[in-house]
Amino acid sequence: MVKTIEWVNGKVIMLDQSRLPLEVSFIECSDYRKVAEGIRELWIRGAPAIGIAAAMGIALGAQEIKADNFTDFMRELGPVFNEVLSTRPTAVNIKWAVERIKSLLIQRREESIDRLKALLIEEAKKILEEDIEVNKAIGRWGAEFIKDGDTILTHCNAGALATGGYGTATAPMLVAKEEGKRIQVIADETRPVLQGARLTAWELMQEGIPVTLITDNTAGALMKRGEIDLVIVGTDRTARNGDVANKIGTYTLAVLCKEHKVPFYVAAPLSSIDFSITSGEFIPIEERGPEEVTCIFAKYRIAPDGVNVRNIAFDVTPHKYVTAIITEKGAFIPGDLKKLMKKDVNLERLRVRPYFKS
Numbered sequence: 440m441v442k443t444i445e446w447v448n449g450k451v452i453m454l455d456q457s458r459l460p461l462e463v464s465f466i467e468c469s470d471y472r473k474v475a476e477g478i479r480e481l482w483i484r485g486a487p488a489i490g491i492a493a494a495m496g497i498a499l500g501a502q503e504i505k506a507d508n509f510t511d512f513m514r515e516l517g518p519v520f521n522e523v524l525s526t527r528p529t530a531v532n533i534k535w536a537v538e539r540i541k542s543l544l545i546q547r548r549e550e551s552i553d554r555l556k557a558l559l560i561e562e563a564k565k566i567l568e569e570d571i572e573v574n575k576a577i578g579r580w581g582a583e584f585i586k587d588g589d590t591i592l593t594h595c596n597a598g599a600l601a602t603g604g605y606g607t608a609t610a611p612m613l614v615a616k617e618e619g620k621r622i623q624v625i626a627d628e629t630r631p632v633l634q635g636a637r638l639t640a641w642e643l644m645q646e647g648i649p650v651t652l653i654t655d656n657t658a659g660a661l662m663k664r665g666e667i668d669l670v671i672v673g674t675d676r677t678a679r680n681g682d683v684a685n686k687i688g689t690y691t692l693a694v695l696c697k698e699h700k701v702p703f704y705v706a707a708p709l710s711s712i713d714f715s716i717t718s719g720e721f722i723p724i725e726e727r728g729p730e731e732v733t734c735i736f737a738k739y740r741i742a743p744d745g746v747n748v749r750n751i752a753f754d755v756t757p758h759k760y761v762t763a764i765i766t767e768k769g770a771f772i773p774g775d776l777k778k779l780m781k782k783d784v785n786l787e788r789l790r791v792r793p794y795f796k797s
């Protein structure tokens with residue numbers, strides 16, 4: 440599997456996901472503004488991946504700073520933080536990365552400016568490496584909910600491309616396959632940007648997982664026919680009550696799951712959980728330009744010129760529709776998420792396990 444993002448010789452190299460699957464090409468960024476442009480323009484997308492990109496962008500921006508003391512260094516980093524924070528509002532991972540970096544700098548404020556610049560590069564690489572390990576752990580917990588022969592539906596792309604590697608929603612699928620379970624995946628195409636068709640189908644085919652592509656409006660018909668055993672999706676931000684923001688259309692799927700008694704799981708690294716907000720109503724929802732809806736690949740117009748468009752990029756699924764949230768620490772019912780904030784929590788007692796023998 441190709442790498443989504445990497446730090447190579449003082450530059451950030453990102454796979455241009457906007458061209459997949461027709462073209463595998465990479466963009467070299469030696470300026471934090473270009474990294475920010477990449478996040479805005481969806482060259483890189485997916486909550487954990489844009490968190491990593493933000494950290495690498497900040498590391499790039501820091502190298503340009505000429506300050507010779509900590510106060511000036513932090514002041515000059517301010518516009519860099521603001522630029523990455525202004526790119527996309529819904530995924531909490533950008534804010535999470537900025538806060539992690541700020542607190543590291545404050546802890547190490549006595550070190551030289553050159554050392555701090557080097558530390559930022561190390562930290563960005565660490566965020567990427569940790570993300571892969573987190574995803575593997577999500578995979579191990581999540582695979583317990585997959586039985587031999589299951590058909591799993593997923594929406595958008597919460598795969599390797601959306602992360603440092605391995606994916607969140609796809610991780611349980613990869614582990615299930617490694618365990619010898621015969622699974623197949625149904626990928627929603629995911630209008631308007633087609634992350635399911637272009638990215639999820641592409642990466643699962645490379646992993647040798649049988650995948651079938653459907654239009655977004657087919658999911659209900661398949662559930663009614665009993666052809667879907669479970670749904671696993673990712674999240675851009677989950678509130679502490681378990682309300683889940685994810686790609687537009689996720690809410691529709693969750694309601695369909697309830698009607699058809701199909702379990703609805705959310706794979707969520709703890710970095711995607713915003714413990715500072717009590718419910719999904721506080722999650723900022725990105726609205727994007729009309730051309731993603733009126734045109735295919737900004738080239739082929741499919742709607743009349745001048746038509747009114749709403750292009751809401753994410754929706755919030757209320758926690759009552761969520762069967763379990765699968766994190767790197769185990770799977771939990773949404774109502775128990777807030778208990779993870781306590782230091783002395785007994786995770787083993789809180790974890791939900793499948794009622795069948797996997």
Ligand code: MRU
Binds near residue numbers: 672
């Ligand atoms: O607009 P995108 O492609 O960034 O949206 C991505 C999603 O909605 C993913 O499901 C989410 O970020 C989780 S990625 C592990």
